Amino acid sequence: xxxxxxxxxxxxxxxxxSVKIECRSLDFQATTMFWYxxxxxxxxMLMATSNEGSKATYEQGVEKDKFLINHASLTLxxxxxxxxxxxxxxxxxxxxxxxxxxxxxxxxxxxxxxxxRLTVL
Amino acid sequence: AQSVAQxxxxxxxxxxxxxxxxxxxxxxxxxxxxxxxxYPNRGLQFLLKYITGDNLVKGSYGxxxxxxxxxxxxxxxxxxxxxxxxxxxxxxxxxxGTSGTYKYIFGTGTRLKVLA
Numbered sequence: 001x002x003x004x005x006x007x008x009x010x011x012x013x014x015x016x017x018s019v020k021i022e023c024r025s026l027d028f029q030a031t032t033m034f035w036y037x038x039x040x041x042x043x044x045m046l047m048a049t050s051n052e053g054s055k056a057t058y059e060q061g062v063e064k065d066k067f068l069i070n071h072a073s074l075t076l077x078x079x080x081x082x083x084x085x086x087x088x089x090x091x092x093x094x095x096x097x098x099x100x101x102x103x104x105x106x107x108x109x110x111x112x113x114x115x116x117r118l119t120v121l
Numbered sequence: 122a123q124s125v126a127q128x129x130x131x132x133x134x135x136x137x138x139x140x141x142x143x144x145x146x147x148x149x150x151x152x153x154x155x156x157x158x159x160y161p162n163r164g165l166q167f168l169l170k171y172i173t174g175d176n177l178v179k180g181s182y183g184x185x186x187x188x189x190x191x192x193x194x195x196x197x198x199x200x201x202x203x204x205x206x207x208x209x210x211x212x213x214x215x216x217x218g219t220s221g222t223y224k225y226i227f228g229t230g231t232r233l234k235v236l237a
Contacts, residue, residue, distance in 0.1 A: 006164070
């Protein structure tokens with residue numbers, strides 16, 4: 001199956017610093033990538049949809065100036081948490097959308113990265 | 122409204138017994154439905170999906186799911202559970218995002234515990 005990597009897997013930083021998380025699709029091209037946040041024992045919360053070559057689309061309540069998303073190529077999207085604070089501590093997961101046309105059917109599956117555990121002290 | 126419901130927070134099943142994890146959805150148009158599994162401190166792994174065709178979909182690790190349009194359900198099943206199946210399972214449906222894009226709506230997850 002398709003593989004998505006995420007780096008780093010774990011990061012601890014001081015309050016006020018910025019942290020960049022990379023999401024790569026390793027064996028397919030992803031015009032669309034998604035960034036999610038997951039709180040303990042809760043479901044995934046979609047933060048934003050990242051489209052290659054254009055601005056990300058943020059979900060309601062997500063600060064675009066705080067969570068900067070760049071999707072510069074078909075295999076790489078980055079999420080930068082700017083001026084991180086302890087309340088930004090969370091598990092961040094990216095996914096890449098593999099949309100193919102197989103005959104008359106458009107297949108559409110997200111493949112997820114392994115996640116990044118961010119801890120802000 | 123677009124939504125996914127997983128009514129059970131946790132499902133316990135004995136090893137070797139069949140398991141079912143329930144999911145119902147609400148979305149306009151023909152649904153694209155997915156099941157994912159998450160192990161501790163890991164991302165989600167794709168199990169299976171329904172887009173069109175047979176209502177019974179077979180996926181990874183012996184899992185299957187049955188699409189029922191009239192009941193708007195997509196329950197995950199496995200004939201014989203393994204202890205290693207213990208994990209958190211998410212059902213998802215593709216819905217409409219902004220500006221003509223798609224977004225994926227996830228259920229709250231069901232923790233499966235398979236007892237030896």
